[in-house]
Amino acid sequence: MIRISRPRKKPMIPMSSMSDIGFLLLIFIMLISLINQRHEVPIEYSEATRLEKTQESDNLEIWVETNGRLSVDGQIVDDAKLESIIAAALSEKPATRVHVIADRKTPYRHVNRVVRVLQALQHRTVSFVVKEAL
Amino acid sequence: MIKLKERRKPDDPGDSGSLNDLSFLLIVFFIVIAGFNVNKGFLMDLPDASRPRIVQTADLLKCAISDSGEISLNGEITTMEALTESVLEKKRNNANMTFALTVSPGAEWQRVVDVIHEIRRLEVSNFSFKMGGEQS
Numbered sequence: 001m002i003r004i005s006r007p008r009k010k011p012m013i014p015m016s017s018m019s020d021i022g023f024l025l026l027i028f029i030m031l032i033s034l035i036n037q038r039h040e041v042p043i044e045y046s047e048a049t050r051l052e053k054t055q056e057s058d059n060l061e062i063w064v065e066t067n068g069r070l071s072v073d074g075q076i077v078d079d080a081k082l083e084s085i086i087a088a089a090l091s092e093k094p095a096t097r098v099h100v101i102a103d104r105k106t107p108y109r110h111v112n113r114v115v116r117v118l119q120a121l122q123h124r125t126v127s128f129v130v131k132e133a134l
Numbered sequence: 135m136i137k138l139k140e141r142r143k144p145d146d147p148g149d150s151g152s153l154n155d156l157s158f159l160l161i162v163f164f165i166v167i168a169g170f171n172v173n174k175g176f177l178m179d180l181p182d183a184s185r186p187r188i189v190q191t192a193d194l195l196k197c198a199i200s201d202s203g204e205i206s207l208n209g210e211i212t213t214m215e216a217l218t219e220s221v222l223e224k225k226r227n228n229a230n231m232t233f234a235l236t237v238s239p240g241a242e243w244q245r246v247v248d249v250i251h252e253i254r255r256l257e258v259s260n261f262s263f264k265m266g267g268e269q270s
Binding site: 015018019022023026027029030038046047048049050051052053054055058059061062064075080082099101102103105106107108109111112115117123124125126127130131132 | 152153157158160161164165169171172173174175176177178179180181182186200237239240241242243244246247248250251254255265
């Protein structure tokens with residue numbers, strides 16, 4: 001009996017599927033970043049050297065500008081509106097972390113307005129956002 | 135002349151290698167960009183306005199920031215370095231030291247952050263702050 005040995009093919013991992021996975025991941029991350037979109041107000045951050053990470057899974061950012069304008073999620077608010085927004089956010093998700101992001105040149109009375117609203121709502125833990133000094 | 139037909143090579147599945155690199159580079163880029171939005175700063179417990187704490191005078195260190203940003207300690211104008219020294223000394227003598235900061239309405243937020251940062255660095259556990267002219 002004649003035995004014909006067939007040439008063995010080298011085993012190969014198909015790499016074409018990797019790009020599909022890569023692009024699926026890419027779309028996923030892009031969508032997630034769209035969901036986490038942040039309405040950034042152009043301010044000059046105050047700086048400090050020793051900071052801690054204050055970000056939580058649920059966050060509410062209150063922006064305080066130099067002229068005392070308060071905004072939440074790109075919406076300009078007064079003290080009463082701010083109180084209702086914070087109250088709604090906390091009643092929906094009690095673990096929401098409230099961040100106060102104030103311009104470094106903001107007079108303290110404007111930051112104090114936010115503090116007073118939070119005190120009125122009996123909300124104790126607050127994150128004062130500061131940029132890391134280089 | 136005999137025409138020999140060239141056998142076509144099957145498409146090499148490994149040809150899209152550069153596409154993989156590109157997509158993974160983009161993923162890394164987006165992950166890095168997402169990391170930029172992380173808030174950092176000071177996590178603070180706000181004082182309870184309705185229930186003021188009673189502190190012994192001996193344990194109290196009163197600090198104030200004026201509209202112009204001047205720091206004063208127990209009524210005397212001081213520097214940040216002198217403030218650090220005073221806090222450390224007070225902490226040595228009074229384990230229950232309370233640092234009470236009064237901020238003038240016009241004081242810049244950066245100045246307040248500077249003092250809070252220093253107090254945090256010195257690990258002062260009892261710290262309260264209020265705006266000047268308010269009831270404590």
